[in-house]
Amino acid sequence: MSWKGQSILSAQQFSPQDLAEILETSRRLEGLLGSKKNLKLLDDYILATLFFEPSTRTRLSFEAAMHRLGGRVISTVGVQFSSLAKGETLFDTLKMVESYSDICAIRHSVEGASSLAARSIKIPVINAGDGAGEHPTQGLLDLYTIHRHGYLERAKTSVAFVGDIKFGRTIHSLIQLLSHYGVHMVFIAPNELQLPQKYADLLDKAGVSYEKTEDIEALRSVNVGYITRIQEERFTDHREYERFKDAYIVDRELIGRCREDIIVMHPLPRLSEVATDLDSHRSAVYFEQANNGLYVRMALILGLLQVELP
Amino acid sequence: MSWKGQSILSAQQFSPQDLAEILETSRRLEGLLGSKKNLKLLDDYILATLFFEPSTRTRLSFEAAMHRLGGRVISTVGVQFSSLAKGETLFDTLKMVESYSDICAIRHSVEGASSLAARSIKIPVINAGDGAGEHPTQGLLDLYTIHRHGYLERAKTSVAFVGDIKFGRTIHSLIQLLSHYGVHMVFIAPNELQLPQKYADLLDKAGVSYEKTEDIEALRSVNVGYITRIQEERFTDHREYERFKDAYIVDRELIGRCREDIIVMHPLPRLSEVATDLDSHRSAVYFEQANNGLYVRMALILGLLQVELP
Amino acid sequence: MSWKGQSILSAQQFSPQDLAEILETSRRLEGLLGSKKNLKLLDDYILATLFFEPSTRTRLSFEAAMHRLGGRVISTVGVQFSSLAKGETLFDTLKMVESYSDICAIRHSVEGASSLAARSIKIPVINAGDGAGEHPTQGLLDLYTIHRHGYLERAKTSVAFVGDIKFGRTIHSLIQLLSHYGVHMVFIAPNELQLPQKYADLLDKAGVSYEKTEDIEALRSVNVGYITRIQEERFTDHREYERFKDAYIVDRELIGRCREDIIVMHPLPRLSEVATDLDSHRSAVYFEQANNGLYVRMALILGLLQVELP
Numbered sequence: 001m002s003w004k005g006q007s008i009l010s011a012q013q014f015s016p017q018d019l020a021e022i023l024e025t026s027r028r029l030e031g032l033l034g035s036k037k038n039l040k041l042l043d044d045y046i047l048a049t050l051f052f053e054p055s056t057r058t059r060l061s062f063e064a065a066m067h068r069l070g071g072r073v074i075s076t077v078g079v080q081f082s083s084l085a086k087g088e089t090l091f092d093t094l095k096m097v098e099s100y101s102d103i104c105a106i107r108h109s110v111e112g113a114s115s116l117a118a119r120s121i122k123i124p125v126i127n128a129g130d131g132a133g134e135h136p137t138q139g140l141l142d143l144y145t146i147h148r149h150g151y152l153e154r155a156k157t158s159v160a161f162v163g164d165i166k167f168g169r170t171i172h173s174l175i176q177l178l179s180h181y182g183v184h185m186v187f188i189a190p191n192e193l194q195l196p197q198k199y200a201d202l203l204d205k206a207g208v209s210y211e212k213t214e215d216i217e218a219l220r221s222v223n224v225g226y227i228t229r230i231q232e233e234r235f236t237d238h239r240e241y242e243r244f245k246d247a248y249i250v251d252r253e254l255i256g257r258c259r260e261d262i263i264v265m266h267p268l269p270r271l272s273e274v275a276t277d278l279d280s281h282r283s284a285v286y287f288e289q290a291n292n293g294l295y296v297r298m299a300l301i302l303g304l305l306q307v308e309l310p
Numbered sequence: 311m312s313w314k315g316q317s318i319l320s321a322q323q324f325s326p327q328d329l330a331e332i333l334e335t336s337r338r339l340e341g342l343l344g345s346k347k348n349l350k351l352l353d354d355y356i357l358a359t360l361f362f363e364p365s366t367r368t369r370l371s372f373e374a375a376m377h378r379l380g381g382r383v384i385s386t387v388g389v390q391f392s393s394l395a396k397g398e399t400l401f402d403t404l405k406m407v408e409s410y411s412d413i414c415a416i417r418h419s420v421e422g423a424s425s426l427a428a429r430s431i432k433i434p435v436i437n438a439g440d441g442a443g444e445h446p447t448q449g450l451l452d453l454y455t456i457h458r459h460g461y462l463e464r465a466k467t468s469v470a471f472v473g474d475i476k477f478g479r480t481i482h483s484l485i486q487l488l489s490h491y492g493v494h495m496v497f498i499a500p501n502e503l504q505l506p507q508k509y510a511d512l513l514d515k516a517g518v519s520y521e522k523t524e525d526i527e528a529l530r531s532v533n534v535g536y537i538t539r540i541q542e543e544r545f546t547d548h549r550e551y552e553r554f555k556d557a558y559i560v561d562r563e564l565i566g567r568c569r570e571d572i573i574v575m576h577p578l579p580r581l582s583e584v585a586t587d588l589d590s591h592r593s594a595v596y597f598e599q600a601n602n603g604l605y606v607r608m609a610l611i612l613g614l615l616q617v618e619l620p
Numbered sequence: 621m622s623w624k625g626q627s628i629l630s631a632q633q634f635s636p637q638d639l640a641e642i643l644e645t646s647r648r649l650e651g652l653l654g655s656k657k658n659l660k661l662l663d664d665y666i667l668a669t670l671f672f673e674p675s676t677r678t679r680l681s682f683e684a685a686m687h688r689l690g691g692r693v694i695s696t697v698g699v700q701f702s703s704l705a706k707g708e709t710l711f712d713t714l715k716m717v718e719s720y721s722d723i724c725a726i727r728h729s730v731e732g733a734s735s736l737a738a739r740s741i742k743i744p745v746i747n748a749g750d751g752a753g754e755h756p757t758q759g760l761l762d763l764y765t766i767h768r769h770g771y772l773e774r775a776k777t778s779v780a781f782v783g784d785i786k787f788g789r790t791i792h793s794l795i796q797l798l799s800h801y802g803v804h805m806v807f808i809a810p811n812e813l814q815l816p817q818k819y820a821d822l823l824d825k826a827g828v829s830y831e832k833t834e835d836i837e838a839l840r841s842v843n844v845g846y847i848t849r850i851q852e853e854r855f856t857d858h859r860e861y862e863r864f865k866d867a868y869i870v871d872r873e874l875i876g877r878c879r880e881d882i883i884v885m886h887p888l889p890r891l892s893e894v895a896t897d898l899d900s901h902r903s904a905v906y907f908e909q910a911n912n913g914l915y916v917r918m919a920l921i922l923g924l925l926q927v928e929l930p
Contacts, residue, residue, distance in 0.1 A: 036664065037664035037665065037666075037722070038663050038664045038692075043348050044346065044347035044348045045347065046347075046374060046377050046378075048370070056696050056713065056716075057713070057716045059696075060668070060694050060696065060716070060717065060720050061716070061719075061720060063694045063720075064694055064719075064720035064721065067666050067692040067694065068666075072348075073694075074370050074373045074374055074377065074383075076366050076369075076370065089579070091586075092578055092579045092580060093366065093367070093579070095597045095600065096366075096367045096370070096371070096578065096597075096600045097370065098597075099371075099374075099597075099600055099601035099603075099604060100370050100371060100373075100374035100604060101374065102347070268712055268716065269709070269712045269713070270709075270712060276711075287715045287716075287718075287719075290715065290716045290719055291719035293719075294719060294720060353658050354656065354657035354658045355657065356657075356684060356687050356688075358680070382658075382687040384680050384683045384687065384693075386676050386679075386680065399889070399890075401896075402888055402889045402890060403676065403677070403889070405907045405910065406676075406677045406680070406681070406888065406907075406910045407680065408907075409681075409684075409907070409910055409911035409913075409914060410680050410681060410683075410684035410914060411684065412657070
């Protein structure tokens with residue numbers, strides 16, 4: 001069954017053919033937006049963004065995507081400004097939102113909240129991040145970014161993930177998507193934050209070649225470096241945190257010792273793990289990556305509403 | 311004087327003829343929305359939703375109603391994000407909003423806030439709930455829901471109100487509206503939370519027949535059960551609260567002993583007073599009721615702006 | 621270089637010719653809005669309002685201006701609901717917003733935040749207030765209000781500023797703008813809150829005649845009284861605050877002793893410094909002033925996006 005007209009809950013739900021189509025539609029939308037900024041395709045539709053957890057970037061990206069398609073947006077941010085503050089269950093809230101909108105994007109701190117939502121209501125639901133679970137639209141825009149740099153279809157592409165591989169939901173979503181493309185994966189992380197067994201099994205089953213290391217120097221051999229933040233609270237030993245925090249900084253000096261054609265990605269927002277001295281470097285594609293979120297989310301919204309690009 | 315072009319402040323302001331017209335327009339809008347989701351009638355209008363108290367459901371309902379009519383929305387939620395946090399008076403805020411919008415919906419914790427607003431500014435004001443006062447648009451969508459099930463025009467319809475009848479502003483608005491239709495009312499509540507004298511007088515004056523009881527079994531003889539939450543803080547004796555909290559739960563078992571044709575309403579959000587095992591039961595109309603808010607609020611916005619349905 | 625297509629960061633950036641053009645466009649927009657409320661000029665554009673500090677009035681004014689022009693809005697209010705709560709730098713947030721919108725208005729508690737933004741991103745930035753810095757769009761709407769009452773072009777116009785002249789950013793912006801028009805300025809403030817040397821130098825350089833006094837009675841001779849709030853925390857001596865708080869109240873009695881043709885302005889919100897008994901007085905133009913914000917901000921948005929009025 002196609003994802004179209006359904007919901008987007010996990011990176012796992014997409015077939016290679018689905019992905020090819022999403023990438024192509026995103027590419028067409030990127031071209032169209034260059035000349036025209038309101039495609040006027042969704043005049044009859046309302047998107048509800050329900051962000052029970054703060055995320056300016058993701059919310060604004062969905063809302064801008066809807067506006068660029070000519071649609072309308074209703075929005076709620078922060079649980080303390082919703083009826084949830086009065087004890088309302090998520091279920092009742094969703095049943096109401098179902099009446100007021102045609103599609104909704106949900107961010108919630110509890111893993112599985114989006115799946116619950118999709119089972120509760122008839123309109124398409126987009127998982128915009130659920131706790132330590134997944135963030136499939138981020139994974140798709142990451143995939144699109146790698147695709148736009150020609151690395152997805154090329155043989156022998158290698159992608160390194162750096163930082164918090166254990167809890168990073170954007171990484172979880174992206175490695176599932178990349179498993180369809182025969183890329184080699186390098187997981188660079190402190191042992192405490194390495195690849196969860198669940199995803200190791202998934203990669204093994206898909207026949208993906210990968211390696212795990214603590215050494216940031218492993219970045220030197222890859223085509224794509226996907227950097228994420230490591231958080232102090234993940235460590236039991238504070239000195240370990242200090243050691244890795246300082247070691248895992250990606251800057252011009254380090255990138256200067258990497259492959260000429262490396263691209264550096266980051267889901268943003270960042271702290272110090274990607275130095276600002278890299279921002280103007282050729283390899284830095286993280287702002288472009290954020291921008292790509294617009295095209296990919298437009299493609300997904302169109303697909304979920306089963307509206308075709310003319 | 312018609313309510314059109316004026317403000318909506320209280321359920322009391324509507325004549326039977328007004329109500330008939332609102333119900334009919336809502337019905338037409340419900341039909342129109344089935345085939346077309348943006349009626350493009352209010353392209354030139356801005357609705358301001360000023361929610362000084364949180365209420366996701368009511369706010370999104372007004373905003374969706376405006377969008378479905380083709381209008382635009384500006385919104386402020388939560389006093390701490392407004393200039394009110396800097397000591398601005400409500401009056402000054404309203405005078406500014408008057409400049410920026412064509413109609414506004416106000417939710418405020420203080421009874422009478424909407425009336426103050428309507429006296430202060432020239433654009434139509436909708437009372438979206440003011441403290442323990444009224445919530446007339448909720449009353450109207452409740453009325454519409456009863457109408458849609460054919461109970462408004464039928465002889466000998468009986469409606470039971472269950473729970474917090476003393477402080478429940480949605481009940482206060484609805485009983486005023488129903489007083490025009492010759493229905494029999496049953497008030498099922500702990501004595502502490504029974505019908506205020508003010509509303510008893512109003513019903514007496516209107517010649518409405520009604521009875522008061524503490525016994526939830528009285529629900530068995532009515533056509534419509536309107537359930538609301540009872541709150542612990544209303545009771546001086548905690549044991550009394552526990553007794554009624556457990557006794558006043560409406561579930562499949564209880565409804566199974568009621569009339570075949572009973573419908574169960576609830577203004578939502580609910581806690582445990584309506585069991586989720588009822589959600590899929592034929593009698594449960596509370597989600598439909600929430601949905602009806604869209605049509606009724608569209609009808610009210612059109613009337614206040616004096617824009618006719620084509 | 622014209623301000624068009626650039627950013628609006630300071631009142632100082634405008635030449636007399638720029639100002640004349642902004643006033644004229646605002647006037648045309650005021651006329652157009654009287655007959656048509658959606659000018660449908662910015663169908664292809666999105667405004668992002670980034671309010672890291674609360675200001676209902678200013679934010680809604682920008683949003684209404686964009687809607688009246690036919691544009692769309694994405695919005696974020698309150699730092700605790702943005703990724704900033706997770707430590708995101710302003711710079712990264714801005715780079716994302718650059719992808720999602722065509723123009724942005726920024727309110728921030730730190731002086732210079734808007735200038736940083738304008739240097740960081742390619743879309744036009746509007747300074748909607750930065751700490752004790754400037755608030756140029758407020759200055760422009762104040763200028764427009766004085767213009768609309770015919771005082772800008774008239775010889776020998778005198779304008780008094782009352783209250784917190786030291787920290788009041790709206791005053792700082794307005795005196796810079798007025799310095800082009802040969803008006804006489806009177807600064808009525810406690811010595812602690814008098815004109816900063818920086819602005820005295822600026823007026824001297826521009827050849828503006830002005831006087832400073834603590835005496836509120838100086839209001840009696842001017843054409844325009846621009847009142848602002850004085851805040852307790854500005855004073856080291858609490859008794860001084862009490863003295864001025866009571867002395868600097870502008871009410872009907874005081875205005876009755878002023879020139880017949882005086883107009884009283886206030887950037888709002890006010891506390892007690894302008895008595896409500898003045899609201900219905902002929903001299904009170906502060907609500908009209910708030911309203912003028914709509915036309916001026918529409919003119920500025922059009923200019924920044926380089927879209928001409930037909």
